[in-house]
Amino acid sequence: MDFELSGEQQMLRDNVARLMKERYDFETRKAYQKEPAGFSDSLWREYAELGLLGAPFAEEDGGYGGGAVETMIVMEEFGKALALEPYLETVVLCGALIRHAASAEQRADLIGRIAAGDLRLSFAQMEPQSGYDLSDVGVTARRDGDAFVLDGAKGLVINGDSAGGLIVSARVAGGRRDRKGVGLFLVDGEAPGVSRRGYPTQDARRAAEISFANVRVEPQNVLGSPEDGAPAIERAVDETIAALSAEAVGAMSEALAMTVEYLKTRKQFGVTIGSFQALQHRASDMVVALEQARSMMFFATMSAGEDDADERAKAISAAKVQIGRSAKFIGEQAVQMHGGIAMTYEYKVGHLFKRLTMIDAAYGDADLHVRRLGDRGSLFV
Amino acid sequence: MDLQPSEDELAFRNEVRAFVRASLPASIREKSVAGRRLAKDDYVRWTRILAEKGWSVPHWPVEWGGTGWGPVKQSIFLDEVQRGNAPEAIAFGVSMVGPVIYTFGSQAQKERFLPRIADLSDWWCQGFSEPGAGSDLASLRTSARRDGDSWVISGQKTWTTMAQYADWIFVLARTNPQGKKQEGISFFLVDMKTPGVTVRPIQTIDGGHEVNEVFFDDVRVPLDAIVGEENKGWDYAKFLLTNERNGIARVGISKARLDRVRELAAISVYGSGPKMDDPFFRAKLASVEVELKALEMTQMRVISNLRKDGRPDPASSVLKIKGSEIQQATTELLMEVVGPYVLPYEDPEALTNEPPAGPDWAGPAAPNYFNYRKVTIYGGSNEIQRGIIAKAILGL
Known part of the structure; x- marks a missing residue:
């Protein structure tokens, strides 16, 4: 095992960190949030120029040949800055769906456009009733000759209001919760029959409720087997959770750094509050929680490429548990130790806390994953 | 960055695992698994087996019986010995006074004491x-x-x-x-x-x-x-306490105890069925496993980042805090697995053949839980460790 970054990886980290430092201070972020899509369109172009948007794709598909480690590096820096752009949705999540389900022809087309910054995608997967069950799919895909016709409603589609394209999970066969019979369909965001209601989220992003009425999907826009999309969906979500772990670690480390800085400068009773042992010990517990989370970020990253679906699911659930618990502790304590200032909307720590809270809620919270893990058996072989 | 264990590391792990399986006397292993106290002779016997293999003091300088393994191999060795339920090395000799003697002692002290520590001739x-x-x-x-x-x-x-x-x-x-x-x-x-x-x-x-x-x-x-x-002497004591913290995470010990938790949870039936059928219990067990997996990774990160100047890495305080808490959590799980038959007390010093009340595997659960309250107190209490993190890592 080797935790040291290679020269190229170090350069990637430095580049992203520099860009975030120069272009993503918290005041600027507020302006990005007010843009129509809820994030910075011009920064998205810069990500493309830096090669971030093609990072995790194979070179023969038009990417730059990186992998889970490169995604981890980017996401950790994004997490510190609370970056708003839909990198996770487009590059990580939809990117994984494309890598695992799409044909070579589809990959060449889509990945090239993603890497160039010309196509942003969201995954329309959840539904109002589905909760975190990836197999619970009520949107239907009816065969019509070679094509399919989609009907039904999706919810909580992150950045779904501004995405150029949507990858939609829809049921071709079977009952509502059957793992079999679900396909992946690529739909233009502006296609006839698609209606999108966008709204802001707790963590300053945007999401959409999207309904599909008689939306026609031509055969070239069906990704993989229309009856057996589950393995690709599960794998893509596992990879997304690994990337989310890195974003969470970035946000946690920023929250801790801000808290420690505050402890060293804020004075009460004539001394810096960091001289109080009660607060020192709590800050030390935050260090422990962060290091445990960082370790599970590495574990998730190393497991993201695991082909054995059961082993991968165990590892990812384990990481999600640790990330969720550490995030809750660090987020809450960062607010508590800052005191009143952290309660204000204008101060960054509260927003780190809110993002961390929503990360725990995404793709199943710590309690859900600990139950899953408990049902799957030991982590230790 | 390569997050997969190397071929060499995997092969070494298998080698140690096979050695422990083949060489650890069954009577010692059984006592260890059951959580029962080992006799002095058990420690001596196992140390002699290790010494014969050349593995009784792996981290020592080669001239005094060390193996020349790097920190990663040492950690794998320790993990496998612990997971395999072998007796722990007597730290006071091999991890504490031994290193003080070979680092600061006279030639005469080295020659007199080190060989007798290595094979446990001197306790x-x-x-x-x-x-x-x-x-x-x-x-x-x-x-x-x-x-x-x-x-x-x-x-x-x-x-x-x-x-x-x-x-x-x-x-x-x-x-x-x-x-x-x-x-x-x-x-x-x-x-x-x-x-x-x-x-x-x-x-x-x-x-x-x-x-x-x-x-x-x-x-x-x-x-x-x-x-x-x-x-x-204070300088030597500080040096020694740094060594004491190496291996303090005791990941392999907690793995072995979780193996035991699973083994007993499958056969311990009270209430509606085996304890393992209780989803709330399984979730608690999974929680501890998650913490332990994270600790194992943290330990690997600390090892691969060992300071070149030989000063204590304050991250070892993280290992102490989390390692001790997890050890305590495993003893709590065992108590829960045993259930109502945690109650009968067996006097560990009593010389009797009378069988215990309840299943024979029940007896050690509560005493081990009580005994393991020590691990957050010794080796620099966890509060002392938090103070070290606050000062050395956070600069508070």
């Missing part, structure tokens, strides 16, 4: 803590005064683990009462058979006899009983 114990000097160790009051060609040691040590088995004790004693309290301390090697040394057992809350008080009543030792320089 060592640690004379540091005193009734008035716990976390604040430097305030110790045991004294040593020069008298002709002897040192004369007087005072009292406490919490001396397994002193009842010990042949030798290393002692911190004050040789200069002037100046800063850290600066007048020296490090002595004392034969337990020296007149004036008295061991008195302390019974702990689990009922067992593990720790002792050791009294020094004008104990006369030769001048060469001192290690290194007079009044430099």
Whole structure:
């Protein structure tokens, strides 16, 4: 095992960190949030120029040949800055769906456009009733000759209001919760029959409720087997959770750094509050929680490429548990130790806390994953 | 960055695992798995098996019996020995006084003591803590005064683990009462058979006899009983305590205990069925496994990032805090697995053949839970560790 970054990886980290430092201070972020899509369109172009948007794709598909480690590096820096752009949705999540389900022809087309910054995608997967069950799919895909016709409603589609394209999970066969019979369909965001209601989220992003009425999907826009999309969906979500772990670690480390800085400068009773042992010990517990989370970020990253679906699911659930618990502790304590200032909307720590809270809620919270893990058996072989 | 274990690491792990399986006597293994106390002879027997293989003091310099393994291999070795339910090395010799002797001792001390530590011919114990000097160790009051060609040691040590088995004790004693309290301390090697040394057992809350008080009543030792320089003992003690924290995460021990939890949870039936069928219990078990997996990764990160200057890495405080909490959590899980039959008390010192009330695997659960409250207290209490993190990592 080797935790040291290679020269190229170090350069990637430095580049992203520099860009975030120069272009993503918290005041600027507020302006990005007010843009129509809820994030910075011009920064998205810069990500493309830096090669971030093609990072995790194979070179023969038009990417730059990186992998889970490169995604981890980017996401950790994004997490510190609370970056708003839909990198996770487009590059990580939809990117994984494309890598695992799409044909070579589809990959060449889509990945090239993603890497160039010309196509942003969201995954329309959840539904109002589905909760975190990836197999619970009520949107239907009816065969019509070679094509399919989609009907039904999706919810909580992150950045779904501004995405150029949507990858939609829809049921071709079977009952509502059957793992079999679900396909992946690529739909233009502006296609006839698609209606999108966008709204802001707790963590300053945007999401959409999207309904599909008689939306026609031509055969070239069906990704993989229309009856057996589950393995690709599960794998893509596992990879997304690994990337989310890195974003969470970035946000946690920023929250801790801000808290420690505050402890060293804020004075009460004539001394810096960091001289109080009660607060020192709590800050030390935050260090422990962060290091445990960082370790599970590495574990998730190393497991993201695991082909054995059961082993991968165990590892990812384990990481999600640790990330969720550490995030809750660090987020809450960062607010508590800052005191009143952290309660204000204008101060960054509260927003780190809110993002961390929503990360725990995404793709199943710590309690859900600990139950899953408990049902799957030991982590230790 | 390569997050997969290398072929070499995997092969080494398999080699150690196979060796432990083949070489650990079944009687010792069974006691260990059951959570029952090992006898002195069990430790000696296993150490001799390791010594024959050349593995009894892997981290020592090669000239004194070490293996030359790097820190990663040492950690894999420790993990596999622990997971395989082999007895732990007696840390007081191999991890504490041994390194002090080969680093600061005279050639004569090295030749005399190191080979006998390596094969456990000499059992060592640690004379540091005193009734008035716990976390604040430097305030110790045991004294040593020069008298002709002897040192004369007087005072009292406490919490001396397994002193009842010990042949030798290393002692911190004050040789200069002037100046800063850290600066007048020296490090002595004392034969337990020296007149004036008295061991008195302390019974702990689990009922067992593990720790002792050791009294020094004008104990006369030769001048060469001192290690290194007079009044430099505090430096050696700090060096030693750094070594004590290596391996403090005890990941392999917790893995072995979770193996036991799973084994018993499958057969322990009370209420509606085997404990393992209870989803709430499974979730609690999974929670501990997650923490342990994270700790294992944290330990690997610390090892791969070992400081070149040899100073203690404050991250080892993270390992101590989390490792101790997880060890305690595993003992709690075992209590829950056993269920109502945690109640009967077996006197560990009693000499009886009477079978225990309840299943024979039930007896050790509660005593081990009680006993393991010690792990967040010893080796620098977890509060001391939090103070180290606050100062050394956060700069508070």
